[in-house]
Amino acid sequence: MTINTLAKGGCHREQMACFRKMEKVIVAMQDPDMGMKMRNQRLLITVIPHAMTGHDIIAWLTHKYRISEEESLHLGNMLVKYGYIYPLKEPRCLVLRPDESPYRFQTPYFWTSTRWPASELDYAIYLAKKNIRKQGELMEYEKERYSLLHKRINHTWDFVVMQAREQLRASKQRRKADRIVLECQEQAYWLINRPPPGVNNVLDTGLERPNNFSCRVTLNSDYYKREIEACRKALGRNRVKSSICLEGFLKYSEQYLNHDPIMQGCLPSNPWISDDTAHWTMNAEIVPVPTRLRVERWSFSFMELLNDAMGRREFMTYLEKEFSAENLYFWQACEDIRHGESSKIVEKVEDIYKNFLAPGAARWVNIDSKTMDKTLEGIKRPHRFVMDDAQMHIYFLMKKDSYPRYLKSDLYKNMLAKAIVPQETKKSVFPFMRRQRHSSPSPAQTATQAGEEEGLAKGAGANSAAGSHF
Amino acid sequence: MAAEKAEMDALKKECDGLRAQIEAARKAVNDGSMSAAASGVASVGRVQLKLRKTLKGHLAKIYAMHWSADSRQMVSASQDGKLLIWDCFTGNKLVAVPLKSAWVMSVAFAPSGNLVASGGLDNICTVYNIKAASPKTLRELDAHTGYLSCCRFLSDTEILTASGDTTCCLWDLETGKQKVIFTNHIGDCMSLALSPDMNTFISGACDSLAKLWDLREGACKQTFSGHTSDINAISFFQSGNAIITGSDDCQCKMYDLRSDQEVICYQDASLNAGVTSLALSSSGRLIFAGYDDFNCHIWDSLKGEKVGVLSGHDNRVSCTGVPDDGMGVCTGSWDSFLKLWN
Numbered sequence: 001m002t003i004n005t006l007a008k009g010g011c012h013r014e015q016m017a018c019f020r021k022m023e024k025v026i027v028a029m030q031d032p033d034m035g036m037k038m039r040n041q042r043l044l045i046t047v048i049p050h051a052m053t054g055h056d057i058i059a060w061l062t063h064k065y066r067i068s069e070e071e072s073l074h075l076g077n078m079l080v081k082y083g084y085i086y087p088l089k090e091p092r093c094l095v096l097r098p099d100e101s102p103y104r105f106q107t108p109y110f111w112t113s114t115r116w117p118a119s120e121l122d123y124a125i126y127l128a129k130k131n132i133r134k135q136g137e138l139m140e141y142e143k144e145r146y147s148l149l150h151k152r153i154n155h156t157w158d159f160v161v162m163q164a165r166e167q168l169r170a171s172k173q174r175r176k177a178d179r180i181v182l183e184c185q186e187q188a189y190w191l192i193n194r195p196p197p198g199v200n201n202v203l204d205t206g207l208e209r210p211n212n213f214s215c216r217v218t219l220n221s222d223y224y225k226r227e228i229e230a231c232r233k234a235l236g237r238n239r240v241k242s243s244i245c246l247e248g249f250l251k252y253s254e255q256y257l258n259h260d261p262i263m264q265g266c267l268p269s270n271p272w273i274s275d276d277t278a279h280w281t282m283n284a285e286i287v288p289v290p291t292r293l294r295v296e297r298w299s300f301s302f303m304e305l306l307n308d309a310m311g312r313r314e315f316m317t318y319l320e321k322e323f324s325a326e327n328l329y330f331w332q333a334c335e336d337i338r339h340g341e342s343s344k345i346v347e348k349v350e351d352i353y354k355n356f357l358a359p360g361a362a363r364w365v366n367i368d369s370k371t372m373d374k375t376l377e378g379i380k381r382p383h384r385f386v387m388d389d390a391q392m393h394i395y396f397l398m399k400k401d402s403y404p405r406y407l408k409s410d411l412y413k414n415m416l417a418k419a420i421v422p423q424e425t426k427k428s429v430f431p432f433m434r435r436q437r438h439s440s441p442s443p444a445q446t447a448t449q450a451g452e453e454e455g456l457a458k459g460a461g462a463n464s465a466a467g468s469h470f
Numbered sequence: 471m472a473a474e475k476a477e478m479d480a481l482k483k484e485c486d487g488l489r490a491q492i493e494a495a496r497k498a499v500n501d502g503s504m505s506a507a508a509s510g511v512a513s514v515g516r517v518q519l520k521l522r523k524t525l526k527g528h529l530a531k532i533y534a535m536h537w538s539a540d541s542r543q544m545v546s547a548s549q550d551g552k553l554l555i556w557d558c559f560t561g562n563k564l565v566a567v568p569l570k571s572a573w574v575m576s577v578a579f580a581p582s583g584n585l586v587a588s589g590g591l592d593n594i595c596t597v598y599n600i601k602a603a604s605p606k607t608l609r610e611l612d613a614h615t616g617y618l619s620c621c622r623f624l625s626d627t628e629i630l631t632a633s634g635d636t637t638c639c640l641w642d643l644e645t646g647k648q649k650v651i652f653t654n655h656i657g658d659c660m661s662l663a664l665s666p667d668m669n670t671f672i673s674g675a676c677d678s679l680a681k682l683w684d685l686r687e688g689a690c691k692q693t694f695s696g697h698t699s700d701i702n703a704i705s706f707f708q709s710g711n712a713i714i715t716g717s718d719d720c721q722c723k724m725y726d727l728r729s730d731q732e733v734i735c736y737q738d739a740s741l742n743a744g745v746t747s748l749a750l751s752s753s754g755r756l757i758f759a760g761y762d763d764f765n766c767h768i769w770d771s772l773k774g775e776k777v778g779v780l781s782g783h784d785n786r787v788s789c790t791g792v793p794d795d796g797m798g799v800c801t802g803s804w805d806s807f808l809k810l811w812n
Contacts, residue, residue, distance in 0.1 A: 018720055018762065021742040065740045074781065075740050078763055200785065217636055217656040221474075224481035230654070230690060231488035237692070239495060240728035243502035245711065248728075250511060252709040253755045253772060260753035261796045262812055263514070271559060272522045272798050272812055280542070283795070303667065339625045339668075342644055385686050 019082070019113045025075075026084045029060065030105060036060050041088060041102040048181060051088060051104050054097040073098055081202050083112055086188035094191065104181075110189040112203065118193035121156065124149045126190055128164035141197050255300055259293055269425040276425055285309050292419040299407050302399040306331075314415060318406045326363035327394050327402070330356045334391035338384060349382040357390075367393050496731040504724075504734040508772040517756065517768050517778035522798065525808040527554055527563055532802040533590070534577040534789050541793035545586050546802055547577035553588055555600060558800070558810060567598050567605040580623040587629060589618030595631045597643060609646045614639065620661045622671075624685075630671060632659035638673050640685065652683050654690040660702050666710045674701030680715050680725065694725040696732045703748040703759075703790075707771075714771070716745030716759050724771065736769045738776050747789045752796030760787030766801045780811050 029035050041051035054076070061072035076096040079085045080103070087093065088102040096103070108114055115122070127146045130137050138146060150157060171179050195201050217223060258264050268278045282291055290310055298305040298314075305311040312328070319325040333356070337348045356365045357375065367375070371389050378386040406412055530550035537544050543564065545555045551572035555565040573591035580586065585608065589595040595611040595618050616635030623629050624640075628649070632638045638652040638659055657677030664671045670691070674680045680701055682692040694713070703716035707724070712733070716722045722736040722745055736757065743763035750757055750771070757769040758780070766787050768778035785804035792799050798812030 018718075018742040018744055021720055021739075025739070025742065061740070065738075067740055071740065071779070074763070074765070075742070078742060219656070221478050221481055224478070224485050227485050228481065228488060230693075231485060231492060234692065235488060235492050235495060237495075237730060239499045239730045241502075242500045242726070242729045242731075242733070243507065245726045245729045246502055246504055246507035246733065248709065248711060249504075249707065249726075249754070250507060250772060252707075253753050254511075256708070256753035257755065259796075260751050260755065262519070262751045262792075262798060263753060263755055266797070270797055270812060272810060275559075277559065280795075339627075341627050342642055388686070 019111075022079060022082060022084055023111070023113070025079065026105065028064065029057075034064075041104075047177060048088060048102075048104065049177075051102045054099055054101045054103060057085070057096065057103060058098050069098075081192075083110070083188060083192040086184065088184065091184060091187055092191060092196070104184070106188055107185055110185050112189075112192060115189075118190075120149060120153060121160070123190065123194055124153060124160045125163045125167070126186065128160050129168055132161075132164055132168060139196070145194070259297060267424055268422040274425050278422070278425065282420065282422060289418060289420050290415070292416065292421045295412075295416045295419045298412075302395075302403050305403065314411065315403075315406055318409060318411050319402060321411075322402065322405075324402060326356065326365050327398050329363055330365045330394055331391060331398070334387040337387055342384070345384060346382050349379055349386060352387065353379055365390075365394055366397075496729070499729050500731065504772065505774065508774075511772055513773065513775075514755065514770050514777055519768075519778065519780060519799070519811040521780075521782055521809055521811055523558070523561055523810040525556055525558070525561060525810070526806075527556075528552070528806045528808075530806060531785075531804040532788055532806060532808065533575050534588075535791055535800060535802040535808060536577055536579045537791050537793040537800070538579045538583050539581045539794055540583060541795040541797060543579070543583065544791070544793075544800060544808075545577050545579050546789075546808055547574040547588050548806065549573070550806075553577055553586060553598075555586070556808070565600050565605060567600065570596070576618055576620045578621045578623055578629070580626055582626050585623065585626060587621045587623065589621055589631065591617045593617055593633070593635075595621050595629065595641070597629065609643055611641050611646060611648075613648050616658065619659060622662060622664055624664065624668060630662060630664065632662040632673055634658040636675065638662055638671075638683070640688075650685070650688040652688060652690070654681060654693075655679065657700070660700060661704045663705050663713070665706055666708065672704050672706065672713050674704040674715050674717075676700040678717065678719075680704060680713060682713070682727065692727065692730060694732065696723055696725075696735075697721065699744070702744065702746050705748055705750060707750065708752065708754045714748060714750065714757060716748045718744035720744055720761075722748060722757065722759050722769065734771075734774050736771075736774055736776075741767065741776075746787060749790045749792040749799060751792060751799075752794075758790050758792065758799045758801075760790045760801060762786050764803070766790055766799075780809075782809060783807065 036052050036056060038050045038052050041048045057076050058069060058072045061067070061075055062069055073096065080087070080094050080096045084106055085103050086106055088104060127138060127142055127149070131146065171182065192202065261270055266279060269276055271277050271279055283294060286309060294308070298308065298311045305315055316325055316328050319328050333348070333352050337345055340348065355361055355363050367390050371393050375387065375390045528546065528548035528550055530548050532546055532548045535544060535546040542557060542559050543555060544558050545553055547553050549572055551569045553567040553569060554563050556562070557564050567586065569588060571590060571592035574588050575590035577586065577588045584599060584601045585597055586600055587595055587597045593612070593614045593616060596607060597609040597611070599606045599608045611631065614631065614633040614635050616633045618631055618633055620632040621629060627643050629641050629643060630638060631641065636653070636655045636657060636659060639648050640650040641647065642649045655673065655675040655677055657675045659673050659675045662671055662673045669686070670682055670684055672680055672682050678695065678697040678699055678701060680694040681690045683689065684691050697715065697717040697719055699718035701715050701717045705714050707714060711728055712724055712726050714722060714724050720737065720741055720743060723732050724734045725731065726733045741761065743761040745759050745761055747760040748757060755771055757771050758766055759769060760766045764781070764783050764785055764787065766780040767776055768780070769775070770777045780801060783801065783803035783805050787801050787803050789802040790799060798810055800808055800810050802808045
C-alpha cells in the first residue's frame with residue numbers, strides 16, 4: 001500500500017512509492033522462517049514481547065541484501081525514520097543505534113500509509129487522552145498545538161473529549177503489557193506524522209504542487225483520435241536491432257573512458273583537487289598547441305571535430321588545400337541561422353543565397369538538384385530551418401568524404417604528434433597540506449575482482465598518480 | 471449517449487491495438503540484452519568519490535542547480551528566494567539574484583554564460599542578464615497555466631520550458647513569445663533535457679512516460695513507458711542514442727532511441743526512496759542519481775550495478791549535475807548545501 005492522493009476526477013497519484021518497497025522489507029523481516037529472531041525485552045518492570053536489538057537489525061539487513069554495514073545502518077535508519085520500527089528506549093529519538101538498544105515493529109494499523117493523511121481529529125483525540133491521563137504530561141509544543149486545535153475544531157470538541165475518555169476506559173481493561181505496547185505504538189505514529197518543532201519532517205514532500213484541473217487533458221474521443229494518429233506514425237518507425245545499439249553504448253563508453261576525469265583522473269591534475277587551473281588553461285577554446293586527448297577526440301566522430309573551435313579551424317585549413325572549403329563555410333553559415341537571432345534570419349538567408357547558392361556564386365556549393373530546388377523554393381519564405389536539407393546534404397558530403405581523408409592526412413597526424421601530453425603536477429613541497437593532492441585512486445585500480453588485469457593496466461597507464469595520500 | 475460511448479470504446483480499442491503492435495515491433499528487434507552485451511566489460515569496482523567542497527550560502531532548501539558551459543560557474547536556486555551564481559573553483563559567490571517569487575523549482579544557465587533563467591510555482595520563467603552591473607530581468611515568459619518544473623536554454627535567443635500544465639514550450643527570447651507548444655503528455659511535465667545535437671529533446675512527466683520531441687516539427691516522435699510513477703529526472707546518454715530516466719518508483723531506466731525500447735533498469739531492493747535527479751559522467755559509464763533517502767547513489771550504466779554512494783547530506787538530494795568537462799559531480803540538497811565530489 002502506498003499513499004494515494006485521490007485527486008478530483010478520481011485519478012490516483014502514487015506518491016512515496018518507497019513506502020511499498022519499505023513495507024516489503026518489513027514483511028520480509030517478520031517472516032517466520034527467514035525473518036528476524038525476536039526476544040522479550042524488559043522495560044522497567046514490564047516484559048515487552050517481540051523486540052529486537054539495533055545490532056540484530058543491522059546484521060539481518062547486511063546478510064539479506066548483501067550490502068555493507070554502513071548501508072544497512074542507513075537503510076535501518078530510514079525504516080525507523082518512516083515509522084516502521086520504533087525504539088523502546090528514548091522513543092523520541094528516531095535513530096537506529098547499532099547496539100543492544102531495543103526496537104519493535106510498528107503495527108500495520110499505525111503505518112503512515114495505512115492512515116493517510118493523519119487527521120486533525122485523531123491528533124486532537126490523542127492529545128486529549130494524554131492530557132486527561134495525567135495533567136501536565138503534554139510537552140510544551142503539544143500544549144500549543146492542543147490549544148490551537150481547540151480553537152480550530154471547537155465545534156467538535158465535545159466529541160473529541162468523549163472519544164478520548166472512551167478510549168482511555170477501554171485501554172484500562174487491557175493487560176498492562178498490552179496497554180504499554182499500544183501507547184508506544186501510538187506515540188511513535190504521532191512522532192512521525194506530527195513531528196516536534198525543529199525535527200526533520202520525513203513526510204515533507206516539498207513544494208505543494210497545485211492540482212490545476214482546468215488544464216488537465218481530458219481523455220475524450222479527440223484525444224484518442226490524436227493518439228491513434230501518433231501510434232500509426234510510431235509504428236512505421238525504423239527500429240534498429242538491440243544488439244547493434246548495445247554494442248554502440250559499450251564502444252562509446254570505452255572510447256571515452258580515458259577522457260572521463262571521474263573514471264580515470266586527468267592530467268596535469270584535476271583543478272577541483274589540486275587547486276591548479278593548468279588543465280583549464282591548456283584546454284581553453286584556442287591555444288597555441290592543443291592537448292593530445294583533445295586531438296584524439298577529433299577522430300571519434302565528425303561532430304566532435306566540428307564542435308571544437310580549433311578542430312574546425314584545422315579542418316578548414318585542410319579543406320582549403322583541397323579546394324572544398326566552401327562546404328564548411330556553408331555549414332557554419334547555416335548553423336548561424338539555426339541558432340542565431342530570429343530578427344536576422346531573412347538577412348542571413350539572403351547572404352547565403354548570394355554567397356553559396358546563386359549561379360556563379362563565389363563559394364558555390366555542390367548540392368543535388370532536388371535539394372537545390374526545394375531550398376530555392378523555401379528561401380521565398382525564409383525561416384529558421386529553411387536551410388536544413390541543404391545543410392544536411394553538405395554535412396554528409398564532408399563526413400563521408402573529406403573527414404576520413406583529413407584523419408589520414410599529414411596535417412592531422414602532425415597535429416597529433418606535436419600535441420601536448422601534460423606532465424602530472426608536481427607534488428606539493430609541504431606534505432602536510434590539508435587537502436588531498438591526488439585524485440582518488442582510479443576506480444579500475446581499486447577493483448578487487450579477479451581478472452581485472454586489463455583494467456588495472458589501463459588505470460596505471462593513464463593516471464600515474466598512484467602516489468601518497470594524506 | 472450510448473452512441474458516443476460506443477465510439478469511445480471503439481477508439482480505445484483501436485488505440486490499444488496499435489500500442490500492442492508497437493510493442494510487438496519492439497520485441498522483434500530485441501535480439502540481445504544489455505547484461506549479455508556488457509558481460510565482457512571490465513567492472514569498475516567500488517567507486518569512492520571524496521567530498522572536495524561544501525558550498526554554504528543558501529538559507530533554505532535548494533531545489534535546483536545547473537552548471538555553466540565553462541564548467542567552472544554554477545547557478546543554484548533555493549526556497550529562500552535567491553539564485554546564487556558560484557565560482558566552484560574558488561567557492562566564491564559571484565552574483566546573487568533576488569527572485570520575485572520564492573517558490574522556485576528550476577534554474578538554467580545559458581551556454582553563453584550571459585543569462586540565467588528560473589521559474590516555479592509562479593508559472594513564469596524569468597530570464598535574467600547576469601553580466602549587467604546588477605542582475606537585470608530580461609524577460610518574463612508568462613503563458614504556462616501550471617508551475618514551471620524545468621527550463622533549458624538552447625542559446626541566448628531560445629529557451630525550452632516544461633510545466634505542470636502538461637506541456638513543454640519553446641520560447642523566442644527576442645519577442646518573449648511562445649514559438650512551439652509541445653502537447654502530448656497527460657500528466658505534469660517534471661523534467662526535460664536537450665539532445666547533444668540540439669535537434670530533439672526529451673521530457674519526463676507524472677504520467678510515468680518519457681517522450682522524445684522533434685524541435686523542428688513540434689511533434690512527439692517516440693514514447694517510452696515502463697515506470698510506474700512520476701518521472702522526476704531525465705538525461706541523454708552522451709552519444710545521443712539513449713536516455714536515462716529517474717522516477718518516484720525508486721528506479722532509473724535506460725531507453726535506447728534506435729531500438730525504441732527499455733534496455734536496462736537500475737534498481738535495488740535496499741533502495742526505497744524516489745529518484746529526484748540524475749547526471750552522467752562524461753563517458754556515460756557512471757550514473758549519479760540523487761534519492762529521497764539523502765544519498766546520491768552511483769550506478770554502472772552498462773552493468774546495471776550499484777557501485778558507490780555519496781552520503782553526507784542531511785536531507786533529500788534534490789539536484790545533481792556533472793559539468794561539461796566531467797571533472798566531478800555536484801549535489802544540492804534540502805539541507806541548503808551544495809557539495810562537490812570527485
